[in-house]
Amino acid sequence: MATAANKSTAPAPHDVDLLIEEYGYDDHFHEHHEGDKYQSNFFTTYIFSQDHKMIARQFLITGMFWAVIGGLMSLVFRLQLGFPEESLAWLRPLLGKWITINAETGVGTLAPEFYYALVTMHGTIIVFFVLTAGLSGTFSNLLIPLMVGARDMASPFLNMLSYWFFFLAGVVMFFSLFLNTGPFAGGWTAYPPLSALPQASSGSAGGMTLWLISLTFFVVSVLLGGINYITTILNLRTKGMNMWRLPLPIWAFFVTAVLGLLSFPVLVSGFFLLIFDRTLGTSFFLNEIFIGGQALDYVGGSPILYQHLFWFLGHPEVYIIILPAMGIVSEVLSVHSRKPIFGYKAMVYSILAIGFLSFIVWAHHMFMSGVNPFISNFFVVFTLIIAVPSAVKVFNWITTIYGGNIRYTSAALFGVGFVSMFISGGLTGIFLGNSAIDIQMHDTYFVVAHFHIVMGVAAFFGMFAGVYHWFPKMFGRFMNETLGKIHFWGTLIGAYAIFWPMHYLGMAGVPRRYYRFDNFDTFSHFSAMNQFITIAAVLVFAVQVVFIVNFFRSIWFGRKMTTRNPYGANTLEWTTPVDVPHGNWPGKIPTVQRWAYDYAKAGEENISQIIPLAEGEHDQGH
Amino acid sequence: MNVAATTDGTMQAGRNRIHPHKFALYVACGSIIMLFTAFTSAYIVRQAAGNWLEFRLPDLFFVNTGVILLSSLVLQGSYWSFKRGKKEAYRGLLTLAFLLGITFLVFQFKAWQAMAGIGVMLDGNPSGSFIYLISGVHAAHVLGGIAAMLMALIHAFMLPVKATARRTLRFELVLIYWHFVGFLWLYLLGFFVVSAG
Numbered sequence: 001m002a003t004a005a006n007k008s009t010a011p012a013p014h015d016v017d018l019l020i021e022e023y024g025y026d027d028h029f030h031e032h033h034e035g036d037k038y039q040s041n042f043f044t045t046y047i048f049s050q051d052h053k054m055i056a057r058q059f060l061i062t063g064m065f066w067a068v069i070g071g072l073m074s075l076v077f078r079l080q081l082g083f084p085e086e087s088l089a090w091l092r093p094l095l096g097k098w099i100t101i102n103a104e105t106g107v108g109t110l111a112p113e114f115y116y117a118l119v120t121m122h123g124t125i126i127v128f129f130v131l132t133a134g135l136s137g138t139f140s141n142l143l144i145p146l147m148v149g150a151r152d153m154a155s156p157f158l159n160m161l162s163y164w165f166f167f168l169a170g171v172v173m174f175f176s177l178f179l180n181t182g183p184f185a186g187g188w189t190a191y192p193p194l195s196a197l198p199q200a201s202s203g204s205a206g207g208m209t210l211w212l213i214s215l216t217f218f219v220v221s222v223l224l225g226g227i228n229y230i231t232t233i234l235n236l237r238t239k240g241m242n243m244w245r246l247p248l249p250i251w252a253f254f255v256t257a258v259l260g261l262l263s264f265p266v267l268v269s270g271f272f273l274l275i276f277d278r279t280l281g282t283s284f285f286l287n288e289i290f291i292g293g294q295a296l297d298y299v300g301g302s303p304i305l306y307q308h309l310f311w312f313l314g315h316p317e318v319y320i321i322i323l324p325a326m327g328i329v330s331e332v333l334s335v336h337s338r339k340p341i342f343g344y345k346a347m348v349y350s351i352l353a354i355g356f357l358s359f360i361v362w363a364h365h366m367f368m369s370g371v372n373p374f375i376s377n378f379f380v381v382f383t384l385i386i387a388v389p390s391a392v393k394v395f396n397w398i399t400t401i402y403g404g405n406i407r408y409t410s411a412a413l414f415g416v417g418f419v420s421m422f423i424s425g426g427l428t429g430i431f432l433g434n435s436a437i438d439i440q441m442h443d444t445y446f447v448v449a450h451f452h453i454v455m456g457v458a459a460f461f462g463m464f465a466g467v468y469h470w471f472p473k474m475f476g477r478f479m480n481e482t483l484g485k486i487h488f489w490g491t492l493i494g495a496y497a498i499f500w501p502m503h504y505l506g507m508a509g510v511p512r513r514y515y516r517f518d519n520f521d522t523f524s525h526f527s528a529m530n531q532f533i534t535i536a537a538v539l540v541f542a543v544q545v546v547f548i549v550n551f552f553r554s555i556w557f558g559r560k561m562t563t564r565n566p567y568g569a570n571t572l573e574w575t576t577p578v579d580v581p582h583g584n585w586p587g588k589i590p591t592v593q594r595w596a597y598d599y600a601k602a603g604e605e606n607i608s609q610i611i612p613l614a615e616g617e618h619d620q621g622h
Numbered sequence: 623m624n625v626a627a628t629t630d631g632t633m634q635a636g637r638n639r640i641h642p643h644k645f646a647l648y649v650a651c652g653s654i655i656m657l658f659t660a661f662t663s664a665y666i667v668r669q670a671a672g673n674w675l676e677f678r679l680p681d682l683f684f685v686n687t688g689v690i691l692l693s694s695l696v697l698q699g700s701y702w703s704f705k706r707g708k709k710e711a712y713r714g715l716l717t718l719a720f721l722l723g724i725t726f727l728v729f730q731f732k733a734w735q736a737m738a739g740i741g742v743m744l745d746g747n748p749s750g751s752f753i754y755l756i757s758g759v760h761a762a763h764v765l766g767g768i769a770a771m772l773m774a775l776i777h778a779f780m781l782p783v784k785a786t787a788r789r790t791l792r793f794e795l796v797l798i799y800w801h802f803v804g805f806l807w808l809y810l811l812g813f814f815v816v817s818a819g
Binding site for chain 2: 231265270284
């Protein structure tokens with residue numbers, strides 16, 4: 001791997017210290033941190049750490065834990081869908097009474113209620129714990145202070161609390177898996193009445209209560225994190241780091257945090273109403289309802305109101321998931337193709353446009369809920385307009401790597417894979433965004449295929465690109481590239497093998513969330529396809545084991561990072577020492593002299609952000 | 623204040639006009655506004671669906687608006703006294719603002735009792751449920767402000783009265799939040815009155 005080659009006018013890499021000494025400014029940080037109060041013992045270093053880099057690692061590893069749980073759940077329900085006749089008795093030691101054994105034949109079957117619980121938990125865990133906390137939590141924490149040139153977050157204490165609220169949310173959700181009545185089973189969207197009436201289904205009682213408690217903790221975590229990210233980006237940028245010099249991941253994290261702060265409180269308002277309906281007898285979401293022939297005394301509520309409140313979060317949430325991945329991929333593709341990002345400003349405006357539009361499209365999740373068709377038109381139009389900034393971004397990623405001197409590292413491959421997934425999944429969004437086509441497609445496997453590719457797999461690809469790229473910054477060592485490439489190709493091919501066939505299922509009208517299809521003759525010819533999907537899912541999970549082994553092995557045994565800027569990248573995180581201390585820079589804070597994407601400029605392969613502009617040189621960040 | 627802080631609150635040569643902690647509080651207030659915007663939007667949507675019981679809001683809600691706005695003014699007075707080093711006025715007014723805050727909560731509780739007294743119950747028509755819920759969640763935010771004022775009181779009586787940058791900032795954070803929950807109540811009550819027609 002080539003190192004930074006600033007040959008003629010610019011100083012060599014080892015002169016970074018000299019540059020920081022000459023142009024940096026002294027904030028007297030280290031005079032105030034004698035003995036380093038944040039990292040004085042094991043607990044304050046590794047557990048209740050207030051250092052953003054440690055908190056980032058905590059988010060990442062916790063996110064990985066949940067990814068494994070959520071992934072294993074999907075395997076169990078895929079086994080049910082692909083091989084409904086096969087005995088699952090071998091899963092009984094793990095799943096206990098959720099596998100019912102036929103006394104005569106000895107065949108073990110997955111309890112239908114638990115199938116729904118698995119689908120619900122898979123969605124909740126992957127959407128919130130993995131792709132929100134694990135992705136945005138990890139990289140916002142790691143990169144914001146390092147890339148904007150700050151010692152740490154605006155409030156390290158609140159930042160620590162943010163992680164521990166997330167952890168607590170996880171503990172509560174984990175407990176709910178072991179309830180006698182099972183975890184919540186009414187879908188990750190938790191629509192009433194299943195979520196509002198404790199007697200509605202087995203998971204609606206204790207499972208739903210714990211789900212609500214867990215998600216409330218989770219929202220607190222997101223808000224504490226988001227407040228910090230926004231404040232740090234706006235207030236703690238180093239000298240010279242104006243907004244147009246921010247690296248694109250920072251722009252993405254910024255808009256992500258704003259979306260979270262504006263949309264999660266709306267979800268909380270829905271939760272409040274739901275909790276009141278569940279426990280205090282109010283009728284916000286409940287109308288005349290009979291359960292088991294018994295009339296309940298709820299009157300006048302509207303379950304559609306919950307859907308509005310939920311999707312007012314729910315739609316921005318998918319951008320909360322995908323924007324950080326977009327930001328990471330922009331950086332990774334630029335660095336590894338040794339070219340400036342194409343259309344930096346267009347990228348920023350696209351992020352802002354996507355962020356804005358994400359708030360006025362929520363009802364496209366509700367076309368079939370009986371909303372007025374004229375109102376649907378409004379949401380169709382804005383939904384389709386999102387394709388414009390999305391297409392701008394895709395165009396810019398492709399033009400960034402076009403003609404570049406691409407290094408086919410695992411990070412770069414996952415970056416390209418992200419673009420591929422985003423295109424494939426994005427195109428089907430244009431179908432679903434049309435309310436007329438949605439009449440046929442809604443609640444089918446077409447929807448499952450669409451959102452898994454565009455915001456599930458794509459976001460995972462962005463996350464993997466980030467992990468491979470910044471692993472040396474996190475752990476001082478590199479991940480194994482061969483295993484990384486096996487991981488990439490296995491995941492790319494496998495993910496398409498899982499989700500591509502689902503489009504056909506969906507177009508034929510196969511509904512999602514069904515426990516089995518044997519009773520529907522019209523779907524019987526899809527059983528081979530379902531088997532194929534299940535086998536692909538098992539293989540993709542196996543490839544993720546390769547990643548996990550590579551990850552943990554590399555922490556201790558990976559190739560050591562010996563130079564501070566192994567990729568020849570321009571951003572500030574690569575000006576810190578190999579072993580990054582608390583406060584990030586041992587002496588002065590570097591100041592920023594130029595934008596982040598001076599690659600292949602003036603005969604140089606790359607020019608770091610801390611190198612002053614040459615006389616008469618134009619800074620492209622302005 | 624043309625200085626900015628490093629992460630532990632110590633001052634550094636200023637480039638930022640606003641202290642990060644203060645800015646973080648503004649952002650948090652924005653988030654709280656979204657919470658109540660969602661509540662009031664849900665109220666409007668539900669009200670438009672009909673089957674909506676109309677009733678007179680308890681008078682105590684209006685009295686209480688005066689209580690919390692007065693509390694805001696008194697706290698502002700305490701802050702000015704603190705800045706000028708007037709120890710007695712600072713401590714006295716802070717205590718008064720704190721007591722007015724407690725009074726607000728007690729009166730809100732009495733107002734809920736008054737609503738129940740005229741038959742508007744929490745589990746009755748949603749028009750009443752919304753008032754209980756929204757004013758209840760607001761009261762929870764007020765309680766947070768009272769906790770912050772309690773900390774300020776402890777500082778006021780335990781520490782020597784000296785307007786250091788750090789203590790001024792802390793006081794300002796309490797002050798901003800307290801004004802915020804006061805005006806939030808003003809908005810909510812105004813909303814209740816206007817939407818009831």
